[in-house]
Amino acid sequence: MQGDEHVFHMDAFEPGPGEPSPERAIEAGLRPTRLTEFVGQGRVVMDLRVHLEAAMQRGEAPDHILFSGPPGLGKTSLARILAAELGTRLHATTGPALERPKDLVGLLTNLQVGDVLFLDEIHRVPVTVEEYLYTAMEDFRIEMTVDSGPHARVLPITIKPFTLVGATTREGLLSRPFRERFGLFERLDPYPASELAEIILRQARILGLDVTDDAAALLAERARGTPRIAGRFLRRARDYAQVASATQLDLALAQETLQRLGVDALGLEEMDRRVLRCLADQAGGPVALKTIGAVVGETDDTIEDVFEPHLLREGLILKTARGRMLAPAGWRAIGRERPLPEEGSNAAAQATSPERQNERREQGGLFS
Numbered sequence: 340m341q342g343d344e345h346v347f348h349m350d351a352f353e354p355g356p357g358e359p360s361p362e363r364a365i366e367a368g369l370r371p372t373r374l375t376e377f378v379g380q381g382r383v384v385m386d387l388r389v390h391l392e393a394a395m396q397r398g399e400a401p402d403h404i405l406f407s408g409p410p411g412l413g414k415t416s417l418a419r420i421l422a423a424e425l426g427t428r429l430h431a432t433t434g435p436a437l438e439r440p441k442d443l444v445g446l447l448t449n450l451q452v453g454d455v456l457f458l459d460e461i462h463r464v465p466v467t468v469e470e471y472l473y474t475a476m477e478d479f480r481i482e483m484t485v486d487s488g489p490h491a492r493v494l495p496i497t498i499k500p501f502t503l504v505g506a507t508t509r510e511g512l513l514s515r516p517f518r519e520r521f522g523l524f525e526r527l528d529p530y531p532a533s534e535l536a537e538i539i540l541r542q543a544r545i546l547g548l549d550v551t552d553d554a555a556a557l558l559a560e561r562a563r564g565t566p567r568i569a570g571r572f573l574r575r576a577r578d579y580a581q582v583a584s585a586t587q588l589d590l591a592l593a594q595e596t597l598q599r600l601g602v603d604a605l606g607l608e609e610m611d612r613r614v615l616r617c618l619a620d621q622a623g624g625p626v627a628l629k630t631i632g633a634v635v636g637e638t639d640d641t642i643e644d645v646f647e648p649h650l651l652r653e654g655l656i657l658k659t660a661r662g663r664m665l666a667p668a669g670w671r672a673i674g675r676e677r678p679l680p681e682e683g684s685n686a687a688a689q690a691t692s693p694e695r696q697n698e699r700r701e702q703g704g705l706f707s
Contacts, residue, residue, distance in 0.1 A: 368545060369542045369545055369546075369570060370416050370419065371416060371420065372419070372420060372423050373420060373423060373424065374387065374388055374420055374424060376541075377413070377416070377417070377420060378534055378537050378538050378541065378566075379413075379530045379531075379534040379538070379566075380412075380413065380527055380528070380530075383417075383525045383526075383527060386523065386525060387404075387417070387421065387523075387525070390402065390523060391421070391424055391425065395425070399500070400452070400453050400500040400501055400502050401421070401425070401502045401522075401523075402502070402521070402522025402523055403476055403502060403503040403504070403505070403520060403521045403522055403523070404421070404502065404503075404504045404505070404521065404522070404523040404525065405461070405504075405505045405506075405507070405510070405513075405518070405521040405523065405524050405525070406418075406504065406505065406506045406507070406525050406526075406527060407506075407507050407508070407510040407524070407525075407526050407527070408508070408526050408527035408528060409508060409527075409529065409565070409644070409645075409648045410508055410565075410567070410644060410645060411565040411566060411567030411568060412527040412528070412529070412530070412565060412566065412567075413527060413566060414459075414506035414527060415431075415457070415459065415506065417504075418431070418455060418457040418504045418506065419457075421455050421502070421504060422454070422455040425453055425455065425502075426453075427451070427452075427453040427454045427455060428451065428454045428455070429454075429455050429457055430446060430449070430450065430454060430455070430456050430457065431456075431457040431459070432446060432456075432457070432458060432459070433458070433459045433460045433463070434458060434459070434460040434461050434462065434463035434464040434465075435460060435463050437458075437464055437465065437468045438465065438468075439465075439467070439468070440467060440468055440471050440483075442468070443468050443471055443472065443475075444471070444481060444483060444496070447475055447481065447496075447498050447501075448496065448498065450498060450499055450501045451499055452499045452500055452501075453500065453501065453502070454499075454501045454502075455501070455502050455504055456501055456502070456503050456504065457504045457506070458503060458504070458505050458506070459506045460506070460507065460508075461505035461506060461507050461513070462507045462508075462509050462510070462512040462513050464517075466514075469514065469517055472503070472517070472520075473516065473517070473520060475498055475503075476503055476520045476521075477520060479497065479498045479499065479500055479501070480495060480496060480497050480498055481495075481496050481498065482494070482495050482496070483496060503521075505521065508644045509644065510526075528564075529563070529564025529565065529648075529652065530564050530565070530566060531564070532556065532559040532560045532562075532564075533559070535558075535559035535562050535564070535565075535566060535569045536552070536555040536556050536558075536559040538559075538566050538569055538570070539555040539558055539559055539569050539570075539572075539573050540552075540555050542570055542573055543555070543573060543588070546573075546574075546577060548573075548577050548580070548588060549586065549587045549588065550573075550576075550587075550588045551587065551588065551589045551590060553589075553590045554576075554588050554589050554590045554592065554593035555593075557590060557593045557594065557597070558572045558573060558576065558593055558596075558597070560606070561597055561602050561604075561606045562606065563606045563649045564649075564652070572596065572597070572600070572602075575596055575599075575600060576588050576592060576593055576596040579592060579595065579596050579599070580592055603672075605653055605655075605672055606649065606653075607649075607672065610635065610637065610646055611646055611649070611650060612672075612673055613634075613635040614631055614635055614642065614646060614647075614650065614656070615650070615655060615656070615665060615669050615672060615673045616673055617630075617631050617634045617635055618631070618656065618663060618664065618665035618669065619665055619669075619670065619673060619675050622678060623664055623665040623670070623677060623678075624662055624663055624664035624665055625659055625661040625662030625663060625664050626662045626663055626664075627662045627663075628642060628643060628662065628663065630662075631663060647663075650669070653668065653672075654666055654668045654669075655668050655669035655672055656669055665677075
């Protein structure tokens with residue numbers, strides 16, 4: 340799998356029935372296809388490079404790998420790269436798609452030696468399916484029960500050596516026996532703006548788009564440390580540049596794009612501000628996650644996995660045992676004043692309790 344195989348040219352690509360549109364084809368070509376092309380996550384890339392080289396020298400399938408971290412940081416891209424580096428095939432599915440053991444058995448029996456099985460949202464694999472993965476990962480075999488009652492019998496099935504690559508945004512939901520069967524654990528962290536700018540410039544070159552350095556830097560600063568968001572900003576900026584007949588995506592056009600997308604200086608979008616306003620309407624909290632989801636019209640899982648990490652990193656909200664609370668920076672982000680607790684109220688009592696004073700000190704004076 341060579342890097343240039345995924346670069347499509349608009350004038351040469353004619354989609355047929357069931358084929359991707361030119362836009363989708365070009366987006367697929369933006370993904371790195373080799374470890375040398377992957378920007379950022381230096382420690383993770385080095386670990387993978389060493390492990391892959393050692394496994395290939397031994398003539399073995401690499402150990403099973405678990406990628407964890409917020410969405411959009413490159414877990415899927417790394418799985419594709421692993422298969423490309425090994426020269427094998429990638430088989431991809433998701434945890435919720437494996438509803439019954441036979442769904443998994445069908446996948447495993449189609450694997451060839453050294454293939455990579457990518458399982459996204461691995462924390463959502465049903466328990467009954469997960470148990471079949473135990474022996475598949477350790478011994479490369481599974482035991483299927485055929486028939487039932489007095490006619491039941493166990494049918495052993497041998498599987499060719501493969502590498503399971505799991506991706507999760509919630510590693511804590513994996514059972515301990517399942518987690519212990521992985522040989523490598525790699526957590527992906529948000530990217531600094533400098534690396535995101537490099538990713539934006541690389542994608543712009545593939546798209547044939549002239550982007551100034553300051554425009555790339557601005558898009559990177561607002562992308563919440565996430566390459567997927569940075570790529571989305573770039574593609575929308577390209578749309579505006581095309582409609583405006585601009586030959587270059589400069590700083591002014593990047594600013595206009597972000598303004599039209601409703602992205603502010605903190606990288607907040609409308610849903611982020613809804614969450615902050617929900618907390619503000621409840622005197623700053625604490626508010627349960629399910630309550631926030633009901634108010635803003637989003638599932639609590641999506642809020643926790645997609646929106647909350649950035650709000651926490653920016654110090655806009657606080658995560659407590661009783662729910663989410665709005666930090667002073669969160670009040671400022673939505674242009675509201677933090678109300679003072681009334682004397683004799685529960686809030687005032689909480690603010691002066693020893694436990695609350697300890698919490699203030701732990702938060703570095705956020706509640707002062």
